[in-house]
Amino acid sequence: MRDAASGLAERPGLAGTPARLLLAFAALVSDTVREAFARRIVWGIYGSSAFVLAFLAFVLEIDIVSGAKATITLFGQEAMSTGSVERLNEFIGYIQGAIAAFLYAVSTFIGVFVCAGLSAAIFEAGRAELLLARPLPRGLILLARYTGSVLMVALNVLLLIGGSYLILGAKSGFWNLAFLWAIPITCFLFSVLMALVLLVAVVAENAAVAMIVTFVAMVFSPILAQNDLAIRLLPSQFARNLWKAGYLVLPKVYELGAMLLTLVRGDEVESWLPVTSSAAFAAAALALAWLLFARRDH
């Protein structure tokens, strides 16, 4: 069948606009993940995760004798002998805490490094025009980049945390469900930072600037977290208010990390404010990025 207008074979698109937009969104998300995996560093991240899992699976051995005494061996050498299963569980908890903390810091750091480039890539001259000339709302293009980037990092977190949970659980018999808190908390932190990356990328259209601003926010978080001390030490009311505003507005990387360790240990969290305020920051950053991108000339 030929289309009278174009003469090319008629190719009916999806009739309903929402369905068409959903299809385009899925295609853009998938393209973002594909672009990420075209970069060697992403294979490096996933390779490192696979290495950690292989280490836990093949090098770490745990022998439990009569359910009471446990021996932990590394590379065939006895590394630790515990007097009770409780001590073993405590030790497994330490390993899980270390993995969670390492992943929280390193995975988000590398994730920002990679995804800043991914975000800015769509603003490159010659590429932006191709995307913007498609019958799609601009916000959708931005949201798909965001989702694809978060998905790429989330898959790695899921692989490493989920994999190490299964391996350590199978070897020790200690199934610490609290360890799985590392998945949502780490993904949440990355999605908050990614909103900042995207906002700066829209404003500056530059990957390096997006990366630097986000790293500065990450580095400043533990400093800003010293809220009580700063308020006592700062000389003027203006400076104190400025500090408080910075603390309230910026994503709470440090507090979320502390919350992660508390949750992995199985303890109660005193306040969920770091989550709510960081989520509010992410929502505001995304909305602003959306607005600026929609109004920008290219």
Add this chain to the structure above:
Amino acid sequence: MPDSAAITVRNLTKTYVLPFSRRRVEALRSVSLDVPGGSTFGLLGPNGAGKTTFVKILLGITRPTAGEAYLLGELAGDFRSRRRVGYLPEGGRFPSYHTGRSLLRLQGQLAGLQGSALHAGVDEVLDLVSMRPWQDVRLARYSKGMVQRIGLAQAMLASPSVLMLDEPTDGVDPVGRAEIREVLDRLNHRGVTIFLNSHILAEVELFCRDVAILHRGRLRLQGAVASLIRQAGYRLTWQPSHSRAAPVPVEEEFPDLPSLNAAIDRLRVEGALVMKAERCQSSLEHVFLEAIQGEDPSDA
């Protein structure tokens, strides 16, 4: 707004304000233009004339400062107006991690195609631009001409009614250029409006029926190529008989045959040597140069 127009713009104005210096650059100055549906239209102009800005406004990539632009009857800028438009930007940067086929699949999905329609569409445009043998090769390994062909294929993918092409044969060898012209010609015969943005005048002259010339953001000339270059005349080359130095041929142009003949008679009486008399026709290049060299007080 004419119903049959593929593109209509009225008093389109775009002023960029440069950051820091706050200097204003008028990229388009009150441009009004109609591109009839089913035509082959060339937008000409030197670098910086405002051609790309004009196309970007039509596609909603840039917003106008003033005026209106319509694409297939819908207000340009609304994403729905781009449903029946294919676009090949100048210097388009296609992600090099894609193969030709995967890029076309992605572009098809963004245009709303899926399933068998998408598959058939990709096959059809790959054949149209003769890229089927390289469909599974990554774009990173393509030559510039091959990238350009894939770019053209993605523009044609969603059965567009209007094809907007910015320097479509850039980097393509002469054989490839002829092939691309043939493909575009076939599409045009089937009713697709081809809007060519180019500074390769010979190509526009070969392919387009209508042209407009932009210069410094202002529309200088618009019309059918045939009528613009029809202004025929006669050129006479002759040599003076009593030249003391080495005789230098003189060229003179005449608007019609009687004036040419009168001049030949006069020269014969004077003993000059008539070397050549020929019919001359102004080329598009001639028309273009005249149009952009014309004085415009507002340019100052």
